[in-house]
Amino acid sequence: MEIRRRKNQIEISELDPFLAELLRQIPASANTEGAPAAEQRIFTSPANGKESELCAEWKMYVQPELRRLFQTATQTVGADLEQLNGNEKSLANRTLRIPTKHADAWLSALNQARLVIAAKNNFTELELNDHLRSPIGSRRDLSLFQVNFYGFLQEFILRELDC
Amino acid sequence: MPLIPEIVSPKSAAAPSIVGAPTIEKETHAKEALDLPWHVVVHNDPVNLMSYVTMVFQRVFGFPRDKAERHMLEVHQKGRSILWSGMRERAELYVQQLHGYLLLATIEKVS
Numbered sequence: 607m608e609i610r611r612r613k614n615q616i617e618i619s620e621l622d623p624f625l626a627e628l629l630r631q632i633p634a635s636a637n638t639e640g641a642p643a644a645e646q647r648i649f650t651s652p653a654n655g656k657e658s659e660l661c662a663e664w665k666m667y668v669q670p671e672l673r674r675l676f677q678t679a680t681q682t683v684g685a686d687l688e689q690l691n692g693n694e695k696s697l698a699n700r701t702l703r704i705p706t707k708h709a710d711a712w713l714s715a716l717n718q719a720r721l722v723i724a725a726k727n728n729f730t731e732l733e734l735n736d737h738l739r740s741p742i743g744s745r746r747d748l749s750l751f752q753v754n755f756y757g758f759l760q761e762f763i764l765r766e767l768d769c
Numbered sequence: 770m771p772l773i774p775e776i777v778s779p780k781s782a783a784a785p786s787i788v789g790a791p792t793i794e795k796e797t798h799a800k801e802a803l804d805l806p807w808h809v810v811v812h813n814d815p816v817n818l819m820s821y822v823t824m825v826f827q828r829v830f831g832f833p834r835d836k837a838e839r840h841m842l843e844v845h846q847k848g849r850s851i852l853w854s855g856m857r858e859r860a861e862l863y864v865q866q867l868h869g870y871l872l873l874a875t876i877e878k879v880s
Contacts, residue, residue, distance in 0.1 A: 652864045653875050660861070660876075668865055675869055717821065717871050724816045731815040757818055764820045 609759075611766050616709070618759075619701040626690050626700055628755055633684040635752065636676070636718035644725040648676070648718065679714035686712075709763050716756045716763075723749050807860040809853040812873040813844050825870040826852065829863060854879070 608619045621629070638644040649672065652664045689702055704712060724734065727749050734753065742748050811822075819841055826837035830852060843850035852874075853863055860876045867874035 648871065650868060650873055651875065652861065652868070654877065656878075657876075668868070672865075672868055713821065714871070717817065721816050721871060729815075734815050753816070760818055760821060764818075764824055767824070 609762050611706075612703075614706050616704040616706060616763065616766060617701060618704070619699075621690070621700045621702060625755070626702075628752055629702065630687055630690055631752070632687065632715050632719050632756070633680045636680050636715055636722055638722055641722065641726050643728070644722040647721050647725040649673075676714065676718055679711040680718065682708050682711035683715040706766070709767055712763055713760055716760045720753045720756050720760075723753050729753070806854040806879050807857045808851045808877045808879060809860050809863045809867070810849050810851055810875050810877050811840070811844050811867065812875070813848045814873045817872060819845060821870075822872065825867065825872055829866045829870070 607621055607625055608617075610617055610619075618629075638648050649665075649669050651661050652668070653660050686702070686704055686708060690700055692700075723729075727746055729750065733750060742751055811826075822841045822844065823834065823837045826832050826840050827834060830837075832840070840850045840852055853860065857876070864874045864876050
C-alpha cells in the first residue's frame with residue numbers, strides 16, 4: 607500500500623484486498639448500534655454527575671446534533687469508499703482517492719471507528735500502545751490491527767492538513 | 770423615561786430643575802458574576818491520537834501549536850487539563866465542540 611498527497615487528493619494506491627476491505631469497513635465499524643459501551647463512549651456526559659439538569663438537556667438537545675454530525679462524516683466517507691466497490695478480484699491493487707476537502711470527515715469517521723472498536727473490545731492502554739504485537743491470530747487481534755491501521759491513516763491525513 | 774439618567778453639570782446645579790422619579794435598574798449581570806468561573810476540562814483517552822488532540826485544541830481554542838501541545842501532554846501525563854475558564858454558557862459551547870471531535874470533555878464548576 608502507498609499513500610501520498612496528489613494535488614487536492616489523498617491517494618491510497620496498491621491496496622490489497624485485505625486493506626481495501628478494512629477501509630470499506632469504516633462506516634460499519636463506526637456504528638454504535640447494539641453496543642452500549644460504544645454508545646457511551648461516543649456520546650459522553652458533559653459533566654461529572656452533579657449537573658443532572660445539564661446532562662438531561664445535553665441528551666435532549668446536543669446529542670441529536672452530534673449524532674447528525676457523526677453520521678454526515680461517515681456518509682461522506684461511505685460515498686468515497688464506493689470507489690472500492692466490486693468483487694474480490696477487482697479489489698486487487700485498487701486505488702482510493704480522497705478529496706482533501708473530505709479530510710475532516712475522514713478524521714471524524716476514522717476516530718469514531720477506532721473509539722467504537724476499542725470500546726466494544728474493551729482494549730487496555732497497554733494493548734493499544736503495543737505496536738509490536740505478533741501477527742493476527744484472533745478476532746481481537748484483527749480489531750486491534752484495525753484500530754492501528756485507522757490510526758495510521760489519521761496520522762497521515764493530519765500531517766497533510768498541517769502542510 | 771430615558772434609561773440614562775440626566776447628568777446635571779456643576780454649573781447648573783444651583784439652578785432649579787425638574788427631577789423625575791429615580792430609575793431603578795436591575796442588576797442583570799449579578800447572576801453571571803456569581804457563576805464565574807467554570808472550567809473546561811479534557812480527560813485522557815488512550816485511543817485519541819496525540820497529534821489529533823493537538824489539532825483539536827488549536828482549532829477549538831485557537832491556541833498556537835506549542836500551547837496546544839503543552840495541554841495535550843498534560844492530558845496525557847496527568848490525566849486531565851483545564852483548557853479554558855470562564856462563563857458557563859461559553860464553557861458548554863466549548864465542551865459541545867470538543868465532543869464533536871470525540872474528545873472526553875466536561876465542564877466543572879470551580880469549588
